[in-house]
Amino acid sequence: MASVLVVGDDLMWSTRLLSQAARAGAHGRAVRDVMALRAAIAGAPPDLVVVDLSGRLDGVEAVAEAAHAGLPVIAIAQHEAHDLRKRALAAGARRVYANAKMHADGIAVLRRWLGLPEGTAAPAGSRESGE
Numbered sequence: 001m002a003s004v005l006v007v008g009d010d011l012m013w014s015t016r017l018l019s020q021a022a023r024a025g026a027h028g029r030a031v032r033d034v035m036a037l038r039a040a041i042a043g044a045p046p047d048l049v050v051v052d053l054s055g056r057l058d059g060v061e062a063v064a065e066a067a068h069a070g071l072p073v074i075a076i077a078q079h080e081a082h083d084l085r086k087r088a089l090a091a092g093a094r095r096v097y098a099n100a101k102m103h104a105d106g107i108a109v110l111r112r113w114l115g116l117p118e119g120t121a122a123p124a125g126s127r128e129s130g131e
Contacts, residue, residue: 008052020106053077067092
């Protein structure tokens with residue numbers, strides 16, 4: 001099963017992204033800081049890292065850390081945070097999505113990045129499916 005690592009200190013966004021990952025058919029896990037990101041990458045590297053740039057966490061550092069490890073990284077930021085978005089791209093994010101885009105289309109976005117077909121979902125009865 002594909003895996004997504006969510007990096008962010010905002011519990012609401014992390015929870016939403018984990019739910020979207022499960023609904024996309026991927027296993028998700030979340031970390032709240034760069035040290036936990038390093039440990040997660042060393043333990044079982046994910047197929048995709050999603051970094052929330054909106055919190056107190058240094059999201060650009062998290063992007064750089066994951067990209068340096070050779071992992072695909074996408075980030076999420078406020079639409080109007082142009083400088084932050086540019087810094088994340090320079091640090092190795094392959095794309096920075098606006099919060100509104102991920103809110104509206106996050107499942108489809110994750111499926112595309114993970115190479116999962118439309119309609120892929122977590123197995124019925126699994127923790128990720130919510131059943």
